[in-house]
Amino acid sequence: MIFRWFESLIDAFKEPVDAMPPASVGRFYLFYLRQVWPVLAATLVVGFGVAVVEVSLFGFIGSIVDMTHGVPGAAFFREHGRVLLWMALVALVARPLLNGLHDLLVNQAIVPSLTGRIRWQNHRYVIRQSLGFFQNDYAGRIANRIMQTGASLRESAVQIVDAIWYVLIYTGSAIVMFAHADGWLALPLLAWIVAYVATLVYFIPRTKARSWQASEARSKLMGRIVDGYSNILTLKLFAHTRREEAYVAEAMGEQVDKTRRMTRMTTAMDVTITTLNGFLIVGTSGLALWLWSQGRVTVGAIALATGLVIRINNMSGWIMWVVNGIFENVGTVQDGLTTIARPRTVQDRPDAVPLVVTRGDVRFEGIHFHYGRLMPRVGDAGAPGAERALEVAVPDPSEPGPDGRRTRRAGTAQEGALPASQPRGVIAGLDLHVRPGEKIGLVGPSGAGKTTLVNVLLRLYDLEGGRILIDGQDIARVTQDSLRSQIGVVTQDTSLLHRSIRDNILYGRPDASEAALLEAVRKARADEFIPQLVDGEGRTGFDALVGERGVKLSGGQRQRIAIARVLLKDAPILVLDEATSALDSEAEAAIQDSLDVLMQGKTVIAIAHRLSTIARMDRLVVMDRGRIVESGTHAELLARDGLYARLWRRQTGGFVAVDDQSPA
Incomplete structure (x- = not known):
């Protein structure tokens, strides 16, 4: 006592x-x-x-x-x-x-x-x-x-x-x-x-x-x-x-x-x-x-x-x-x-409010972003009119940084504007409107800015200029947790927590019932392998541990667990980064119907490379060097014979001459 x-x-x-x-x-x-x-x-x-x-x-x-x-x-x-x-x-x-x-x-x-x-x-x-x-x-x-x-x-x-x-x-x-x-x-x-x-x-x-x-x-x-x-x-x-x-x-x-x-x-x-x-x-x-x-x-x-x-x-x-x-x-x-004791570069504003999604309308308005360091000078990152100093990695004979590169301060900028001396970024002046319930595919060569666009939508990084609106609400003015709770994400490189299968799936919605959990597993076609799982300590099925980052599962199994997790979350906005890329053709065909059900009534942004993904999109947005260069349906873009047509021929033909390659 x-x-x-x-x-x-x-x-x-x-x-x-x-x-x-x-x-x-x-x-x-x-x-x-x-x-x-x-x-x-x-x-x-x-x-x-x-x-x-x-x-x-x-x-x-x-x-x-x-x-x-x-x-x-x-x-x-x-x-x-x-x-x-x-x-x-x-x-x-x-x-x-x-x-x-x-x-x-x-x-x-x-x-x-x-x-x-x-x-x-x-x-x-x-x-x-x-x-x-x-x-x-x-x-x-x-x-x-x-x-x-x-x-x-x-x-x-x-x-x-x-x-x-x-x-x-x-x-x-x-x-x-x-x-x-x-x-x-x-x-x-x-x-x-x-x-x-x-x-x-x-x-x-x-x-x-x-x-x-x-x-x-x-x-x-x-x-x-x-x-x-x-x-x-x-x-x-x-x-x-x-x-x-x-x-x-x-x-x-x-x-x-x-x-x-x-x-x-x-x-x-x-x-x-x-x-x-x-x-x-x-x-x-x-x-x-x-x-x-x-x-x-x-x-x-x-x-x-x-x-x-x-x-x-x-x-x-x-x-x-x-x-x-x-x-x-x-x-x-x-x-x-x-x-x-280091400041957070992405913070909620003191007056941030929860995001309320009723329609799923997403707008990117004149956004600018590159992977330099954004240091708030006064006020809050994302506050209108806040003066912010941009420190970017550009050649300069001043002090070297810890990675050997030299940096200099590129001056200050008002919110929504980019300083004249700002070097070209990963995304530069991009405008995009995704209507409620619309399914768009982001297409483009590696390094075009597709994943970066998704990252700033999730506010994993703060913008340097412009704004992103969801149902008219600036995401810089809402809480990060509420923003990400309204967006379901399945990434190409799926990593799981070193916990049980059950804990990993319930991460999508911790208060979900057992029936909802089993339904999500069934729709993701993960019920075919979960009962057979056994970990090193004898735990089986939903109680089996998956190993660090899910290493005890195959790539396809990890992807199906991730899809079940997002199915359980049931967010109104869905981001797919090649969600079926880790699956073989048979498994992909089996799960596409579940993805179709998942996408119903949702606003979908999919980073698309595979033909199966492209075919299910309402509209394709072609990016190159941080800009939108083309937009339209698959047939319209092929008829235009631009960058998308070249990428399509490369994927379907298997070989492209050197002079036909687009810059990455």
Whole structure:
């Protein structure tokens, strides 16, 4: 019961404020620690009591030695019984009670729950980052920084709370006790404190810097290892095990080298502190003996001074490692900030409202987009009239970016307008109207901007100019969740969550009934293989796990699960990116009827390459280099003998002469 009470003091899953965590180390610490300040304050108070009790025990040792001087053994307990009883109560009751309370606060309240809260809130913030955020980093490195930042922040905070009173109480009380016995006895300790602080001032900043470098190298190594594991099939298919080993070995070598540089500072600091401690023990003990020989201090003072400096010697080593650990953890937190404390490039406006789709009318009005970096300067990305600075990757003799390319600022632009210096983008000035219930096919060579058009419709990226309207509502003014909940998507590269078949399908509509689930599976023709599935732990059918990204299923099986998921979602707008591309001809024919049912009454935008998809579209829109170059039915476009006709001949003829190829 007592454990549960302490464990309930901090709620690990407290709903966080949905804002970017502070980018500076100090404010980052304050942001999380002030959420649990009552528990930290209680730990600080209890830590004070623990330190006082520990110091008082050494004072008792000196008192016992003095009490035994000149007192007959038979009368000792009679004369000093009360003092001895008080000493026993401190040692047997106060000390265990305070230490136990300290351990409950740290081990039950702070360690699991504060660590969990920091990780949870960091995860909540990072998972809402844009798609580009995750595409520009290793998934393993992001996860590693989320995990280690919470633990390091909590550990350093607890170490600081524990160290404060030990340093102040031990050194302060020792100086007072020594000065009370004889003022000269405090001189070695004062000199030691000055040298000890100077040592820490010299070594700690250097240790912190090297710790940050070692943490950064560790995150890089983790990212490369996880990247290889995530793409193990590619690694094996191309027989590049040795190459992958070298790739990881390079990062591991860097991590080992930077860790060695950090531990060199640690070793040097340890040797320096140990040497100083030797001078403290010899100086204090020798001076105490000389003062006793001069009759200026008692034997109890010798016992007190010698015992206390030995305790301070042990404590100084502990403090050294604590302080070193604090700054090592601070370096780890500093490394984590490079991933966690970054602004989101795609955000909901403060006044964003849920999207309401009644008809499914989609309009693209003069949209501009390229895959540069869009940095909001003031206001909100997507706010009308907001001045925004566009930073694009173009040649410039200024500073190089992390990928080796040089960037420059291309100036500012008003919302809906593109600056004159803006380089040509992936999509430039595109207008397209998809009427309610219309089914259009996007056709064009690779790199024409088809997938990009779908990405900006889903607002995975924000536009640089123009706007997209759904039933007259600007998607920049609605919440992202409501927008994506109204659009069903089946992509060409289908990846599933490493969960059960049931969980993956219910991702389309978590509150769906069992009957609705089974109906979606039947329509997707996935009922033919799901009952036969068995995973490595013996789970079968809907309970079988699919493996990371669905690797335990064939491409066709993954696609049918994805289609069942979208069927269950039943969104009014449907996006198909070659939804049957992973299926063989027989499976494709079997599922086309289900797709026809799925498309009924919906606005459909399909990225089309295969003839079977093209034949089912009301209208074809041909794109090239981010622009619409042709539009019409299949027959109209063939008669026009333009880009679409050339693409059609290429697909049906199997070979096209070099002079007949369109630029990609």
